[in-house]
Amino acid sequence: MKGKVALISILLAGISFSADKLIIKKPPESLSKYYPPKSKKFEFVSNMHKMSLAFYAVNLNINAENWERAKEWAKNLEKTYKETAKMVPEWKKYFKPELAENFRKAVESQNVDEVIKTSKKLGRNCQKCHQDNMAIVKIMYRFPSFEKIKIEDPIEFTELETGKYMRKLSNSMKALRIFLLQGDTENARQAGEEFIERARQLKTMCTKCHTEEEKEVIRASMKKSSEALDTIAEILSAEKIDKNKIFSSLNAVGMSCSKCHNVHEIPALIQEAFEE
Amino acid sequence: MKKIFIALMSIFIGGCGPFEKIFVEEDLLKRPEAKRCGDCHAEIYKEWKKSRHAKAWVSENFREESEEYSKLKCLKCHAPLEVLEDKKPVTRDKHREDGVNCSACHYREKTNAIHGPLKVWSPPHPSRQDEFFEKSKYCASCHEDTYKEWKMSGSEKSCQSCHMPYMGKKDLIQNFPYHLLHLAKPRHDHSFPSLKAKSEDIEIRIKKEGKKRIIEIENVGVPHNLPTADQGDPKYYIIIEVNYGNRKVRKIRRTLSPEAENTLVYKKPLRISFFEREEPEKIKVTIYRRLSWKKERELVKTYLASM
Numbered sequence: 001m002k003g004k005v006a007l008i009s010i011l012l013a014g015i016s017f018s019a020d021k022l023i024i025k026k027p028p029e030s031l032s033k034y035y036p037p038k039s040k041k042f043e044f045v046s047n048m049h050k051m052s053l054a055f056y057a058v059n060l061n062i063n064a065e066n067w068e069r070a071k072e073w074a075k076n077l078e079k080t081y082k083e084t085a086k087m088v089p090e091w092k093k094y095f096k097p098e099l100a101e102n103f104r105k106a107v108e109s110q111n112v113d114e115v116i117k118t119s120k121k122l123g124r125n126c127q128k129c130h131q132d133n134m135a136i137v138k139i140m141y142r143f144p145s146f147e148k149i150k151i152e153d154p155i156e157f158t159e160l161e162t163g164k165y166m167r168k169l170s171n172s173m174k175a176l177r178i179f180l181l182q183g184d185t186e187n188a189r190q191a192g193e194e195f196i197e198r199a200r201q202l203k204t205m206c207t208k209c210h211t212e213e214e215k216e217v218i219r220a221s222m223k224k225s226s227e228a229l230d231t232i233a234e235i236l237s238a239e240k241i242d243k244n245k246i247f248s249s250l251n252a253v254g255m256s257c258s259k260c261h262n263v264h265e266i267p268a269l270i271q272e273a274f275e276e
Numbered sequence: 277m278k279k280i281f282i283a284l285m286s287i288f289i290g291g292c293g294p295f296e297k298i299f300v301e302e303d304l305l306k307r308p309e310a311k312r313c314g315d316c317h318a319e320i321y322k323e324w325k326k327s328r329h330a331k332a333w334v335s336e337n338f339r340e341e342s343e344e345y346s347k348l349k350c351l352k353c354h355a356p357l358e359v360l361e362d363k364k365p366v367t368r369d370k371h372r373e374d375g376v377n378c379s380a381c382h383y384r385e386k387t388n389a390i391h392g393p394l395k396v397w398s399p400p401h402p403s404r405q406d407e408f409f410e411k412s413k414y415c416a417s418c419h420e421d422t423y424k425e426w427k428m429s430g431s432e433k434s435c436q437s438c439h440m441p442y443m444g445k446k447d448l449i450q451n452f453p454y455h456l457l458h459l460a461k462p463r464h465d466h467s468f469p470s471l472k473a474k475s476e477d478i479e480i481r482i483k484k485e486g487k488k489r490i491i492e493i494e495n496v497g498v499p500h501n502l503p504t505a506d507q508g509d510p511k512y513y514i515i516i517e518v519n520y521g522n523r524k525v526r527k528i529r530r531t532l533s534p535e536a537e538n539t540l541v542y543k544k545p546l547r548i549s550f551f552e553r554e555e556p557e558k559i560k561v562t563i564y565r566r567l568s569w570k571k572e573r574e575l576v577k578t579y580l581a582s583m
Contacts, residue, residue: 036346148343154531157513157573189551197530204509204535208341211349211507212364219537226537237549239487 024136026274028090035141047084051077051126055119058107067110074107094129140274143267144209147275151205154197162205163272169198173250180243192236192246196229199253206260225256299399305388307357307379309371316400317378318450323466324378328569332375337569350507353418356380361408364417376418394461396448410436421534422504429542431499438471440464472565473498473576478540480561480579484552491516491548491561495540502532502540508568509535512576516548519558526550558582 034044054077061070078100085095099122106114146162153160153168160168172195179188206218228249235246303312310330314321324330332338332354342350348367355372356365359381371377382390389402393409408414412435416423419435426435445460477497483490493514495502503510512532519525530548532538540546563576 037344040346040348144343152511152531154536155529157529157531186553193528193550200536200538201531201533203537204533207507207535209347237488237551239551 023132024270025132027133027137027140028088030088030090031137031141034087044084044087047080047087050080051084054080055122058103058115058119062107062112062115067107070107071104074104078104091129091133094125094132096125099125136270139267139270143264143271145271146264146268147271149205149208151201154201155194165198165205169195169202172198173253176246177250180241180246185241188241188243189236192232196233196236199225199229221259222256225253228252228256300402301400304390304401305383307368307370307383310374310377310379313378316449316451316454319446320448320463320466321378324468327466327468328470329376329468330374331569333372334375335569353506356418358383358385359414359417361413361417394448396458396461399457400454410434412436415439419506421506422500425500425504425542429499431542433499436464439468440466441469470567472567473502475577478502478563478577480577481545482559482581485549487552488549489518489552489556489559491559492545493540493548493561493563494545495542499542501534501542503534503565503568504539505534505568509533510568511566512540513564513566513573514548515562515564517558517560517562518550518552518556519560520554521557556583 031044032038035042054073057073058070058077061067061073078097081095081100082097085092085097099118103115103118103122106118149162150159151162151165152158153165172191175191176188176195179185179191203218203222207215210218231249232246232253235242235249310321310324328335338350338354339345341347342354345351351367351372352365354375355368356376357368357380359365359376365380368380382392384391384404384406387402387404389404390398391404391406391409393406395405396403412423412426415435423435441464443463443465446463447455448458448461448463449455473495474497477495479492479494479496481492481494483492503512510533514528514530514532516528516530517525518528528548528550530538532540532546538546559581561577561579563578564573565576566573
């Protein structure tokens with residue numbers, strides 16, 4: 001019997017994204033009431049965790065032949081499933097309360113074959129919703145939006161939205177490269193100064209969310225980039241500019257940029273697309 | 277006369293053991309809102325009410341920055357339950373709109389008493405003298421970065437000596453009849469003045485090394501970085517205008533902030549250098565600041581050098 005029940009674990013663990021195409025739809029408005037800023041309790045995702053825990057608890061207890069405990073957990077699962085079904089009306093179609101009910105009944109009957117059969121059905125039902133919505137819900141609600149973060153331009157002393165600031169930063173870096181390639185050292189000095197200042201100010205954006213110990217992690221990860229900026233500043237204030245040294249320092253800065261872009265850019269682009 | 281009255285009352289009440297408990301007001305040991313403390317400590321309450329501590333939670337700026345109080349890790353220093361040594365406080369559940377209130381700093385659960393720097397006899401609540409209140413470290417559980425900066429400065433002035441200045445001897449309480457039981461005590465300002473650096477706190481020097489022009493800006497008067505903050509976003513703005521004559525002006529701008537880690541460290545000059553092809557006629561340096569809870573900038577210093 002243990003072998004059979006172990007199969008339940010494999011089936012449950014198998015709930016994953018196996019589709020070859022993923023259509024991303026904006027989550028329904030009513031879900032927002034279970035996430036910040038409307039709620040700090042994460043009620044919806046908390047119910048998901050409750051169900052996941054109950055599902056595994058049934059499995060664990062059947063394996064240990066503790067059917068009484070397994071029945072209690074199956075009851076909990078059914079209760080939470082039915083509660084959750086009412087939380088987001090737009091997602092009502094995803095929920096099939098009879099599947100949770102049948103699973104609970106199968107556990108009560110202590111019939112392992114029936115438990116496996118009903119758990120498969122319930123698992124597939126969960127999988128369908130996760131496949132359709134989990135990624136986008138995480139992107140929309142677990143990645144704080146950059147929309148509200150403003151950053152003050154250290155050259156023009158004006159407050160800019162993140163996107164606009166990034167464009168200015170990137171343009172001053174490009175201007176530095178272009179003027180150096182053209183041999184126009186005076187303009188390169190000016191563009192370089194602006195780029196360095198803008199790059200240094202970026203930290204003020206990170207620390208809006210990454211506070212306390214996380215702030216130290218940001219500082220450490222930006223250390224090489226800060227040193228590279230100091231090197232560029234030093235070269236630009238010298239009489240003769242060594243452009244190759246500047247290019248190699250710019251690469252070091254770029255490595256640091258890509259670290260953060262790899263984490264934040266894709267969710268931000270998707271959020272932005274939905275906002276538009 | 278007042279001293280004789282106090283001595284008699286002390287003997288009378290102090291000698292009566294449990295009789296002293298008659299005067300205890302239990303709710304004072306249950307972290308009441310600041311207004312309740314103000315029933316007796318009216319002047320201190322009035323001062324605190326004007327302070328940034330009192331606005332720590334209700335500040336519009338904080339409401340926006342914490343995204344409607346949803347950034348949970350920001351809340352603990354804006355509505356602390358108990359300010360303790362060497363650890364961040366936890367967030368209070370009640371009276372959050374009070375911000376950093378009386379009980380956060382003065383009530384200690386461990387002793388179930390009100391702590392402070394003075395030895396006092398206070399019938400409505402047990403009191404403990406606590407030397408920790410006079411130490412800069414006291415402020416460090418929330419103002420951690422500023423404390424580190426101050427420590428690096430080697431200054432002998434404590435945080436309290438500037439931000440809770442001595443006001444002379446005054447009554448700690450104002451309500452009748454308790455105020456008759458107290459002598460005037462050394463009082464410190466509970467409006468916690470945030471203070472602002474003055475023009476003379478910043479020195480500017482202009483130097484030349486070969487063809488490199490160097491502008492040195494040094495914080496000589498404030499024993500922590502300028503600007504300073506653990507999480508807020510105060511800024512200093514530096515504008516350097518180099519006038520080469522014939523209307524040719526070169527402008528260099530810098531924005532200094534704790535978050536960008538480029539602030540004016542005490543007695544460690546900030547060097548801004550640039551290459552100069554020709555000799556300038558004049559160099560003007562202007563410094564502005566913006567406090568973290570304000571939108572507008574204000575002038576700190578202007579320096580003009582004819583070359």
